[in-house]
Amino acid sequence: RPRQKPYKLHADKGYDYRRCRAHLSRRGILVRIARRGVESSERLGRHRWVVERTHSWLAGFGKLRIRFERRRDTHYALLKLAFSLICLRFVDRFC
Numbered sequence: 001r002p003r004q005k006p007y008k009l010h011a012d013k014g015y016d017y018r019r020c021r022a023h024l025s026r027r028g029i030l031v032r033i034a035r036r037g038v039e040s041s042e043r044l045g046r047h048r049w050v051v052e053r054t055h056s057w058l059a060g061f062g063k064l065r066i067r068f069e070r071r072r073d074t075h076y077a078l079l080k081l082a083f084s085l086i087c088l089r090f091v092d093r094f095c
Contacts, residue, residue, distance in 0.1 A: 006029060009030070013036045058079075
């Protein structure tokens with residue numbers, strides 16, 4: 001499957017540099033970077049929270065915190081199992 005470039009990039013104030021913006025613009029990626037000292041990052045935090053929350057959920061599974069499995073299919077199976085258990089927790093909570 002060929003790689004696809006993202007349409008838009010959300011980033012926090014740590015990436016607010018002219019070279020970062022120029023590089024992304026040259027590649028045709030819409031830039032959405034919070035400006036240091038000007039723009040509040042509350043709206044960007046809403047997008048980042050989803051990724052950080054998912055990483056913290058997966059960190060609860062010791063085998064996935066550090067990849068010990070050499071084979072890709074075994075690691076992928078453990079990821080599927082972890083996500084299944086995470087979803088099961090939500091089902092139990094709402095039912």
